[in-house]
Amino acid sequence: MFRSIALKLTLAFVLVSLAGIVMMGWLVRSRTENQIQQLNNRNQVASFVNFAEDWYVDNGSWDNFRLSPRGEQGNSNRRFGRDVVLTDEQYTIIFGEIGPNDPGDKLQQSVRQRAQPIEINNETVGYVVSKRDQSNSPTVQALGAAEQIFLNQFRRAVWLGSGVAILVALLVGAFLAGTLSRPLRKLTTATQALADGNLGEQVDIRSNDEIGNLAQAFNKMSNDLALGEQQRKQMTADIAHDLRTPLSVILGYTEALSEGKFEGDAEVYEAMHTEAQHLNRLIDDLRTLSLADAGKLSLQKTNVQASEILHQAHMAWRVGASNRNIELVTHLPNDFEVVVDPGRMGQILSNLVSNSIRYTPAGGTISISALQDGPSAVFNVADTGNGIPADQLPHIFDRFYRVNAARETAQGQSGLGLTIVKSLVEAHGGTISATSEVGAGTTFTIRLA
Numbered sequence: 119m120f121r122s123i124a125l126k127l128t129l130a131f132v133l134v135s136l137a138g139i140v141m142m143g144w145l146v147r148s149r150t151e152n153q154i155q156q157l158n159n160r161n162q163v164a165s166f167v168n169f170a171e172d173w174y175v176d177n178g179s180w181d182n183f184r185l186s187p188r189g190e191q192g193n194s195n196r197r198f199g200r201d202v203v204l205t206d207e208q209y210t211i212i213f214g215e216i217g218p219n220d221p222g223d224k225l226q227q228s229v230r231q232r233a234q235p236i237e238i239n240n241e242t243v244g245y246v247v248s249k250r251d252q253s254n255s256p257t258v259q260a261l262g263a264a265e266q267i268f269l270n271q272f273r274r275a276v277w278l279g280s281g282v283a284i285l286v287a288l289l290v291g292a293f294l295a296g297t298l299s300r301p302l303r304k305l306t307t308a309t310q311a312l313a314d315g316n317l318g319e320q321v322d323i324r325s326n327d328e329i330g331n332l333a334q335a336f337n338k339m340s341n342d343l344a345l346g347e348q349q350r351k352q353m354t355a356d357i358a359h360d361l362r363t364p365l366s367v368i369l370g371y372t373e374a375l376s377e378g379k380f381e382g383d384a385e386v387y388e389a390m391h392t393e394a395q396h397l398n399r400l401i402d403d404l405r406t407l408s409l410a411d412a413g414k415l416s417l418q419k420t421n422v423q424a425s426e427i428l429h430q431a432h433m434a435w436r437v438g439a440s441n442r443n444i445e446l447v448t449h450l451p452n453d454f455e456v457v458v459d460p461g462r463m464g465q466i467l468s469n470l471v472s473n474s475i476r477y478t479p480a481g482g483t484i485s486i487s488a489l490q491d492g493p494s495a496v497f498n499v500a501d502t503g504n505g506i507p508a509d510q511l512p513h514i515f516d517r518f519y520r521v522n523a524a525r526e527t528a529q530g531q532s533g534l535g536l537t538i539v540k541s542l543v544e545a546h547g548g549t550i551s552a553t554s555e556v557g558a559g560t561t562f563t564i565r566l567a
């Protein structure tokens with residue numbers, strides 16, 4: 119029935135204020151009536167005491183005490199006849215009756231505590247007791263006309279106040295409920311748009327409360343989804359492109375060969391083999407990446423000396439570097455042991471060193487080093503090569519990212535090398551970072567926890 123939060127909240131506000139009003143009305147009413155009653159009572163007793171004192175002074179004793187007929191006292195409002203009891207100084211009742219006691223009886227012990235003495239010349243000549251025990255709840259009927267009018271006016275004021283309070287509760291409730299439910303409606307619309315495929319949909323909610331946080335999280339999620347979708351499309355296009363390039367070279371050769379346009383020789387077969395190898399490497403890389411993505415990259419970890427890892431990388435690339443007139447050096451201040459998959463670790467360093475060789479001009483130096491930093495093992499591959507522009511540096515680990523796309527594609531590089539390096543390092547529970555300066559060189563740092 120109540121399907122809107124706004125309605126529920128407004129009703130809650132009204133209900134809470136109603137409960138408050140009822141409680142307050144009941145409390146104030148009972149307290150006020152009680153107070154008026156007590157005041158009334160005290161007035162009655164006080165005027166009776168005055169009257170009795172006058173009587174005693176006039177008559178010298180309580181003999182023949184009676185209330186003077188109305189009018190004689192000049193006070194037509196005096197109504198104390200029914201409510202008060204007069205005793206002499208021995209507590210013998212002279213006037214009025216209380217409980218089972220009539221005139222002539224002794225006043226009950228329990229009532230004596232609240233008896234008010236009548237003193238003349240510092241001598242107690244009697245007592246006055248109000249029949250109403252003040253702790254008893256008085257009845258409204260006992261109130262005089264003036265008090266009744268006051269009470270009625272008071273009740274009207276309470277009712278009016280209650281009405282105004284409910285109206286205010288309704289307005290404030292409706293306003294607050296609207297403020298709360300508006301951003302929720304916006305979020306619902308945006309979520310529906312996202313579900314309909316509108317990736318990247320944003321909501322404009324700037325509050326700092328929980329709903330604001332929810333909106334921020336939604337905006338981020340929506341952006342990430344859009345980015346992921348865009349990367350997926352880009353990657354499919356890149357894979358298609360990278361597979362097509364070597365394939366079309368091979369197809370070109372095979373067509374020309376089958377049509378007898380030229381004779382096959384070692385050079386032609388070598389070229390075809392290189393392209394097939396490139397295809398093979400690309401497919402291997404993609405497989406490694408998809409395994410890493412699925413968290414299924416199995417590592418054969420063993421205890422290896424850091425010197426062993428550096429030695430292997432050095433042996434693998436020593437010739438390649440010297441062919442290009444680049445000096446390859448290793449640096450190890452103190453040998454230590456690491457727990458890694460030696461094959462994968464070799465693949466990581468190989469990828470980094472081969473990149474360095476590719477991007478370092480003749481006469482340069484590439485240094486592979488390892489050191490212990492507290493509990494971490496740190497491996498560095500540093501070159502004195504071209505460097506990477508600062509604005510491109512954050513992207514080099516992205517899939518298919520190439521700093522100079524045209525040149526690299528011509529050289530047959532996939533742009534997957536560093537992505538794979540990063541996945542392999544992360545599979546080892548480590549991190550990789552790069553620092554670079556254009557024209558001075560690049561340093562890759564691997565930190566294994």
Ligand code: ADP
Pocket residue numbers: 473474477501503504505506514515519520521522526531532533534535536537560
């Ligand atoms: P690729 O297979 O194209 O080399 P990588 O993922 O290995 O792809 O590298 C991404 C990009 O980072 C490369 O296009 C290259 O421009 C740049 N890069 C990688 N290593 C170095 C380096 N040592 N010096 C300069 N640029 C580098």
